[in-house]
Amino acid sequence: LTRYLLFLLVLALGSPRPATAVVEEALGVTSYTVTVKDPASHLLEISIVVDDPGGDSVDFSLPVWTPGSYLVREFARNVQDFRVVRGGTSWRKVDKNTWRVQRGSGPLEVSYRVYANELTVRTSHCDDGHAFLAGAGLFMYVAGAKDRPCRVALSLPPGWEVETALPRTGESTFEASDYDMLVDSPIECGRIRRVEFVAAGKPHVITLWGRGNEDERRLADDFRRLVEAAAAIFGGTLPYDRYVFILHLYPGGSGGLEHRASTAIGASPFVFQNKESYRDFLDLVAHEHFHAWLAKRIRPEAHGPFDYEHEAYTRMLWLTEGGTDFFASEVVRRAGLMSETAYREALARIIRDLDNTPGRTHMSLEEASFDTWVKYYRANEHAVNSQVSYYTKGAVVCAMLDAELRAAPQGPRKLDDVVKLLWERYGSRGVGVPEDAVEAAFVEVGGPAMAEWFDRYVRGTGEIDYDRHLARLGWRLKKEPPKTDSRVSPAPGGWLGAQVTNENGRAMVKSVLEGSPAWTAGLNTGDELLALDGWRVTADSLAERLADRRPGTAVLLTVFRRDELRSIRVVLDELPAEKYMIELIGDGDSGRSQPAEPSQRRRDRS
């Protein structure tokens, strides 16, 4: 009724404000207060005030997943002490993540506490030094009112500071245009360090929690170069007014999560001086930042406004994630922070990773994207045989299509031109990208032949024609079997095809590659390997023993399977090529390309 009267009033008076302001006023505001009273308890206290809830009851729901990380995480499991503070008479749960409050009179206020002790980029974490507030697992939304503006007030221990991409309205108060924006703007508070820089005319902030061997001035300088190299792809402009890099340094820290005008990144404290680990770190930063365009604004239709109750399905993650991996390497290289030689080494590494994934023949990129909720994010020991990573294959396919675009019939093009087209047509207008628009954009930029590559590489599981595509760049792929260690064996050893790791001194089979000798012989994941040809083996000595045996010879493995002693005869095969290099054509035995070692790149970025 109130809204209707207001509407009539506006009509009667003539519209004194733009229509959007009227709508906001009519909708009311949802106000959140986060109190950090006893940070060492890891408990955050949340209160929500709804001005004008309407109806006999109001549902408060907590998302079951967070955008950017495609797994139902059931954040409601961390909620406790829900209560009605005022404006309601009673409450009850109506499903796993929804609290239904019976209305009283006046503004409605509820409160609850959230246990925040999971230190990742996608979950809230609170301890005596800081609180990282990740919105999806923290802020309940009012059913039917996600488009209302939100206000956030923070009540923090003395001396704590706050940083977030949300516009500030006071010392520790912020506002968000709607619930999506609130969830998409993590808040870092605590005794944090702040490094500021300007890139492409816009202010940027790095907040640091934790310490390591970082050099703050170098970080600011290198981040600025990454931001400007990315902006150059889109005409030198940035799609936000201000950007915040939230950086958490702690042992085992890894991963990143993208947001519209910020990112949260975890890193080990000592990655900043070693050349390779620092380059991997910069690649992760470039990846998350590039998402400001690709994924956050050039986004699938299902990715905003979000349905926080259900999985948001798209066949496009190979572009938004794999494509972002491709552009991250491009940005690091174009920023002058990686040589072309190192770039080719990195590409050879991910091609090698893809070749060593039997699952690439079973799952297409579109399937990998669509099923990520139950596959990539819930990988088991069989994943390598049944799945393909839309990061790895997506980046490889983007690199190959980029090479192919350079020979487009209407003149040389690049993948840059495809994302620019998607940006102009959808991203810059705030419109989601329809599922079939990606292929259409490739065809528009590169001609009808692009549709055939989509059939083969994106919808299909066809093997990638590296010779053809790399030649477009003047490059070629070279594979070599691993060099024989003459101290161990005079000739190449035999291949088993099982991953065996040391678990408390026991040699446990962790996975068996489809089609490998171990697979054919019936070795199982979970088998405990005891001996090879009657001699004890450990996870460490297995490789040496296999190096003694020639391809084609049979070995007898002794294993425990569920405590039962078993013997398994395995005929060893030739070792697959382990060294991948991308050489310049005409560079002969160049020696300029270093062989690619197995990739150690973390795959927990989002």
Ligand SMILES: [Zn+2]
């Ligand atoms: Zn990502």
